[in-house]
Amino acid sequence: MRIMKILFKNRRILFLSFNKNNYSTAPKYLATLRIGEKEYRTDEYTNITPKILSYLNRNLHLKKDNPLSLVRQRIVNYFYSSFTHGGNPIFSVYDNVSPVVSTKQNFDDLLIPEDHPSRAKSDCYYINSTTLLRAHMTAHQSELLRAGLDNFLMIGDVYRRDEIDSTHFPVFHQIDAVRSQRKEQLFENHPDLDIFEPSFDRTNPHAYTNSISNPIKQSCHTLEATKLMEAQLKNHLIGMVRVLFGEDIKYRWVDAYFPFTHPSWELEIYYEKNWMETLGCGIVRNEILANAGPNNTIAYAFGIGLERLAMALYKIPDIRLVWSTDSGFLAQFQNKNANANIVYKPVSIYPQCTNDLSFWLPPTTTIDTFTNNDFYDLVRDIGGDIIEQVKLKDKFIHPKTKKHSLCYSIVYRHLERTLTQAEVNKIHKEIEDAATKAFNIVVR
Structure with missing residues (x-):
């Protein structure tokens, strides 16, 4: 099968096509990259690979026989039943929004500093310097707020360059949510209380410099508003976790930092003798609300990964399984009630094959400047989903040279058959050859 490997040269994409383990001697330079029906210019930021593009539009969270869809439905059902007005759910759901977003949506609108490590090419899949595949569903928060929405769930696939093991995959799925309230909603029984401090001018919110130096609250908010929103947020999320894992689940709150909320927390649950991080949440920074429209509300937000929940709930040992099309896997979740107690049963257990790859870096590269995620992407592009794990085993500096x-x-x-060592060796050699050409290394 022909695979396209993306490299870079002179600010243009260099597509080196290779068939099995042989690179073509006729590279093509492309100034644009087509995703769906749209073409995007490319530049020195472009690092998205054909393998990653192949995951677009899979929408596992909407496939009724996929465990991610079952978890999604349970969470949506919880919010539908817990928040109603006149018998109708007040939360709207957006679960089919394009994952292609601007850097403004993904970072700037969320107050993520320009030097924040989450913006790095080593962390994100960039289409070009101003466009990328979303790294979190929160990327859509500001546009939905600008549309006038108060309470909404955003559900979809997100893309991050990461290590390779049984719990990490470059694509995963999130539910992010925002719940905002006006003064009369938050303080229905206490009209004398207010969301904002007297010094805050809501008619000109941009003239106010909001501070997060106080760990308890933002400077624009009253303590009463912050504490009431915090209590609501935590009660709502504990209720959701109890619906998923049972009334007796142990939990704890951990103080956290996110650029777009303050104060912020992570919720951990005690699951199978370990504390497991479940979600991050906090009070939305008022600057985000002010930039999105009328500044008369206070809001909380949270984000939660569906894979982590599904793997825990259904005892799925490997994150790659949620992408499986094997009928033996899918049948275990087919036509199941969202609340069904399902424990994944392995169809078969196939042995691992492990090969090491050692190489000398070029003179201009050091063990500290070499980007692991670049290597991981190359390995995944060539080996595909038979790559279970890639670990940095050793670093070495020759004492003389x-x-x-x-x-x-x-x-x-x-996941579906036994690999022979011969076919693994063949793929491993392809990886060696590709890495040699891509990174100018010398295999040891």
Whole structure:
């Protein structure tokens, strides 16, 4: 099968096509990249790969026989039943929004500083310097607020460059939510109380410099408003966790930092003898609300990963399984009630094959400047979903030559059949050849 590997040269994308383990000698330079029906210009930021593009529009969270869809439905049902007005749910759901977003949506609208590490090319899949695949569903928060929405759930696939193991995948799924309230809603029984401090001019909110130096609240908010929103937020999320994991689940709150909320917390649950981070949440920064429209509300927000919940609820041992099309896997979730107690049963257990790859870095690269995620993407592009794990096994600097060397351990395992060592060796050699050409390394 022909695969396209993206490299970079002179600010243009260089597509080196290779068939099996042989690179083409005729590279093509493309100034644009087509995603769906739209073409995007490319530049030095472009690092999205064909393998990642192949995951677009899969919408696992909407596939009724997928465990992610069951978890999604349970959470949506909880919010539908818990928040109603006149018998109708007050939360709206957006679960089919394009994952292509601007850097403004993904970062600037959320007050993420320009030097924040989450913006790095090593962390995100960039289409170009101003466009990327969303790294979180929160990227759609400001546009929905500007549309006049007060309470909404955003559900979809998000993309982050990351390590490779049984719990990490470059694509995963999130539910993000916002609930905002006006003064008369929040203080229905206490009209003398207010959301904002007397010094805050809501007619000109941009003239007010909001501070988050106080760990308890934002400077624009009253303590009463902050504490009431915090109590609501935590009660609502504890209720959701109890619906998922049972009334007796142990939990704890941990103070956290997110650029777009203050104060912020993470919720951990005690699950199978370990504390497991479940979600992040907090009070939405008032600047975000002010930039989105009328500044007369206070809001909370949270974000939660569906894969982590599904793997815990259904005892799924490997995150790659949620992408499986194997009937033996899907049948276990087919035509099931969202609240059904399902425990995944392995169809078969296939052995691992592990090969190491050691190489010398080029003279201009050190073990500290080499980007692991670049190597991980290359390995995944060539090996596909039979790559179970890639671990940095060893770093070495030669005492005399001062050459820098890295050694990675690559674990291969097919989810549906036994791999032979011969076919693993063949793929491993393709990875060696591709890495040699891509990174100018010398295999040891």
